[in-house]
Amino acid sequence: MSAYIAFGAPLLMAAWPFAALSQNIPDNLKGSGEIVIESSGGTLEAAEKKAFFDPFTRDTGIKVVLVAEDHAKLLASVKLGQPANDIADLAGGQLASWIANNGLEKIDYSYFAKETLASIPEQLRNDFGIGNFTYSAVIGYNTKKFPENGKHPKNWVDFYNVKDFAGKRAISKCEKMVEGGLLEGALLGDGVQPEKLYPLDTDRAFAKIKALMPDVGRWLVAGADGPQSLIDGEADMASTYNGRMAAAKAEGAPVAFSWEQSLVQYDYWAVMKGSPNKENAFKFLAYISRPKPQAVFAEAIQYGPVNEKAFALLPKELAGNLPGAPDLVKKQIFQNYQWWGATGPDGRTNYEVAMEHCVALLSQ
Structure with missing residues (x-):
């Protein structure tokens, strides 16, 4: 049987119509062309597709193309100057190694709204990666x-x-x-x-x-x-x-x-060194880091949002049952x-x- 399971998480309830996400999209996030994103499949991909990928394409005009996750192959392609994709989801513990291997572009935070950046904890705003989710x-x-x-x-x-x-x-x-x-x-x-x-x-x-x-x-x-x-x-x-x-x-x-x-734990979104679509990649990261997409994602798969304002948009019972929630964190250990x-x-x-x-x- 395939390693990727097809369980459908309770994806987005009526309280979160996707039309809401299309409001107030800054012109600097709109464009054309595509971005190629590495994905691990399963329920995570389903939630990201519902909360991030599809709405981003709809609202900005930039197509999202998904490829299977293979970090070893990706790093090798980056070293050859021909990155296999534009964006990858890297575990927090892997980021330093990718930086040391000169595998990543610096994030251009000028695409991000000031209020978005102010709501993301400092440890999730690395020069070479922006927080994806906590888990x-x-x-x-x-x-x-x-x-x-x-x-x-x-x-x-x-x-x-x-x-x-x-x-x-x-x-x-x-x-x-x-x-x-x-x-x-x-x-x-x-x-x-x-x-x-x-x-x-x-x-x-x-x-x-x-x-x-x-x-x-x-x-x-x-x-x-x-x-x-x-x-x-x-x-x-x-x-x-x-x-x-x-x-x-x-x-x-x-x-x-x-x-x-x-x-x-938490993952970073990272842009590959030499990415041919890096401007579109930065637009994508700025788009999905806003509170509403983060809340939609958290409700879809129950991973913690990286934008702190997203918690206020979630049902209280769910917000209190996510990684890092005040009552749960007493039982947990932060990975170093x-x-x-x-x-x-x-x-x-x-x-x-x-x-x-x-x-x-x-x-x-």
């Missing part, structure tokens, strides 16, 4: 195996406890190491306290992962793989994402997830992208060193 790596499980009202995994200690919680696991493969919280989850599963998590003890983390490998039923390479592995029966619990799990559960899949020890992007004496980032270690481990 959380959570522990998901199959409710036929672990009933919600019974004994079920709640944290990473439970996830790595194969004695008391027997069953197959699904965890992130190397290319999704940061987004899936692979190393953080392993260390938390080994008893490390959240406040002592960073700097990550990578040797300890990979040792914990190696011990779990006989119980891994699926290695996850795409965002949709987590819930799909639970639905297909390849795994009984999975490291996955809150939005994907919420969408699957809403469609009646026998799955649930826990917020405890979940990682607050500064650590992932830091370089050692050899000039390589912690991400690059960990990637090499990960690939070596999984190729054994």
Whole structure:
């Protein structure tokens, strides 16, 4: 079965007619031609298409073309001076590596309205990337195996406890190491306290992962793989994402997830170095960063908006059940992208060193 699931999240309710998004579009965001955007498919693409891609084309006249996500292929094409697409969604921990490889254009924030920029937290306004959404790596499980009202995994200690919680696991493969919280989850599963998590003890983390490998039923390479592995029966619990799990559960899949020890994360939209459509790319980023598109997106897939004004446009129950919400954040851990992007004496980032270690481990 395809890794991309087709669950239809509760996309945009009557309170949010798309016609509302066409109002007050500045002339500097209109144009012609196209932009090519890398997409991971599944429920995330469905939400982005509904909230961002289709309305942007309708309101600006600029066509959005989607291609399958392949970061390795994309970076190689950028290095050749022939980028395979204009825009990519990069995990926060990957941004520093792309910058170090001279793979990105600086964001031209002159296309953004002042009130839009003022409503986006500073850490989400990088010179080379603008925040896409906040999300959380959570522990998901199959409710036929672990009933919600019974004994079920709640944290990473439970996830790595194969004695008391027997069953197959699904965890992130190397290319999704940061987004899936692979190393953080392993260390938390080994008893490390959240406040002592960073700097990550990578040797300890990979040792914990190696011990779990006989119980891994699926290695996850795409965002949709987590819930799909639970639905297909390849795994009984999975490291996955809150939005994907919420969408699957809403469609009646026998799955649930826990917020405890979940990682607050965020992605960046980034424009590829040498992008032939970079002006259109900047227009797209300015358009979708406004409060209304952000609110539409959050309601579609239940990932947190990066524009703080979007929360006020959402139903209170939903706004309080998104990553980073005041009541939830007490149970969560903010992923430290500064650590992932830091370089050692050899000039390589912690991400690059960990990637090499990960690939070596999984190729054994």
